[in-house]
Amino acid sequence: MPPHAIPATHREVRLASHVDSELTLHHFTVAEVPVPRPGPGQVLVRTRLMAVTAAMRTQMTGVTLPMPSFEPGRALWGSAVGEVVSAPDGGFTPGELVHHPYGWREFAVAEESVLQRIDPEVLPTPAAALSQGATAWGALTRAAEIRSGDTVFVTGAAGGVGSLAGQIARRLGAGRVIGSTSSERKAQRLRAELGYDDTVVRGAGPLESQLRRAAPDGIDVLLDTVAGEQLTAALAHARPGARFALVGALSTQLAGDGGIASPVGLDAGLIITRRITLRGFGRYAHPELIGEWNREFGRGLRDGSLVFPHTLLRGIDQAPRGLCELIQGRHTGSVLIEL
Known part of the structure; x- marks a missing residue:
């Protein structure tokens, strides 16, 4: 995406309030905000796919956890696949697909150090990078x-x-x-x-x-x-x-x-x-597991000995529904959102 084609605003999903009983769509808001601009050592990515997971329900409660919790009024985050749009320092090339931790928004700025390139020679489909x-x-x-x-x-x-x-x-x-x-x-x-x-x-x-x-x-x-x-x-x-x-x-x-x-x-x-x-x-x-599993998963997907069960919903506005349905037990496998 050339610089002149980057929109001025994008959408992100925020937590409206902590969850203390059943998770519903009322716990989410979709906000339109300015597209962030990358600084030194940062990359602007456009999110293409994101995952919703059961652990996110726990992060919405306000209970003290060993991992960071979501805060009302702020965007959620999670595992996602994005396309590099702008990389001022040249560590990445526009058009590259990367794994990043800032799902729940259409565009994200990330430090180069947290991005992982998705190698099509390893995984035959970008969605596979979001498996658990x-x-x-x-x-x-x-x-x-x-x-x-x-x-x-x-x-x-x-x-x-x-x-x-x-x-x-x-x-x-x-x-x-x-x-x-x-x-x-x-x-x-x-x-x-x-x-x-x-x-x-x-x-x-x-x-x-x-x-x-x-x-x-x-x-x-x-x-x-x-x-x-x-x-x-x-x-x-x-x-x-x-x-x-x-x-x-x-x-x-x-x-x-x-x-x-x-x-x-x-x-x-x-x-x-x-x-x-x-x-x-x-x-x-065990940070070494990601590469190890991706190689094993890629081989299995290519030869048909492994399958990736998942549900694909389209549009960032469908992410809250996807998480609610996952918590309700309505899907088998992973739930992914295509942006």
């Missing part, structure tokens, strides 16, 4: 250290992490993969397309009984995005030496005040006698 697969890949390879033949249980299996975790577990040699989800409609897709052998459906009966049916010999690995009763059920059916990777607490993050605390009653005797390992995992602590 790096979290699933890291949790299974670093925290749970999955082994050939393992029985793996993934909670929240239809989400952005879980919809790739089943495929990854299968790719890493799992013998049996089980996922939990909120509806039979999603469960069918998990079994048909996304690498899952069996499913546990919340609300379709006691979770422990469903998990016992799906994994009669117990589980070796848990990738947990939900916590709560699903973590308790997994502990009850863990085999000796089981490895648990805990990456989320959606059972509380999507309800009430949206905090990340998720108290769970743990049987210490069971954990000790079965030698169960529980490890918290955060992708932010």
Whole structure:
């Protein structure tokens, strides 16, 4: 985009008020503001795609978190793909596609140091740069250290992490993969397309009984995005030496005040006698994972051994609706907004 074609104004989505119950469209406003101008060491990018994630609901509550929270009256932010428009210092070239952390706005100024070039030789589609697969890949390879033949249980299996975790577990040699989800409609897709052998459906009966049916010999690995009763059920059916990777607490993050605390009653005797390992995992602590996962993901997308489940909505004004629908459980996989 030549300098004379850069508009004077653009739109950004702001948080209207903190969320203390159900997330609705009333918690957002769309504002028209001047397009920012880059300074030394900065780049102006036009956002082409952005992701909405369940963690954003938590950041809207005003609760103290280990990550920055959104503030009423200010624009939200998040993972996005943009096209470089202006780079005064010459570190980037106009037209290049980059990953940047300033979604929820049509244009953004970013420090050169936070931008990551998107290599079409690595990822066949820019949308793939917005997958949450790096979290699933890291949790299974670093925290749970999955082994050939393992029985793996993934909670929240239809989400952005879980919809790739089943495929990854299968790719890493799992013998049996089980996922939990909120509806039979999603469960069918998990079994048909996304690498899952069996499913546990919340609300379709006691979770422990469903998990016992799906994994009669117990589980070796848990990738947990939900916590709560699903973590308790997994502990009850863990085999000796089981490895648990805990990456989320959606059972509380999507309800009430949206905090990340998720108290769970743990049987210490069971954990000790079965030698169960529980490890918290955060992708932010492993910066090398992005490149590693993108190479693996790119190969899998090209040869058809991996798929990227996602919903694509068009227009920045659709971003609030996309996040609300994601929180309501209406989509499988990631939710992306095309600007």
